[in-house]
Amino acid sequence: MFIARLLVIIGALNWGLIGLFGFDLVAFLFGGQMSLISRLVYTLVGVAGVVLIGDLVGNQQRA
Template sequence: MKTLNIVTLVLVIVGGINWGLVGIAQFDLVAAIFGGQDAMLARLVYVLVGLSALWQILPLVSPGMAGEPRPAPRR
């Protein structure tokens, strides 16, 4: 589970950097690397980044999912 969280976090960071470049310089790095926005590999990266963002929402809505210790139950 920790590996999946790291991989998805890296993909979300890549997506954020890509969107920053699009906003600042109108340059889509993913499209430039993989042959255009319509290229199959570029579309795959876009989908993986989107799914990674959804996966990274889970720790926000579920306490303890991010590897944080849970409080001990009261007796």
């Protein structure tokens, strides 16, 4: 879960930068939005979000 949370934090910070400044840090660091590494990072952030949704739903059902 630590890695999923870390990836979601990275994604949230990147979206914050996009919203505030129009600056995509992931694309800047890895050669544009369509570069293989950028797309991999975006995909991993999305998967991490789905994992954390599943964790949240699972925790709510136990409570």
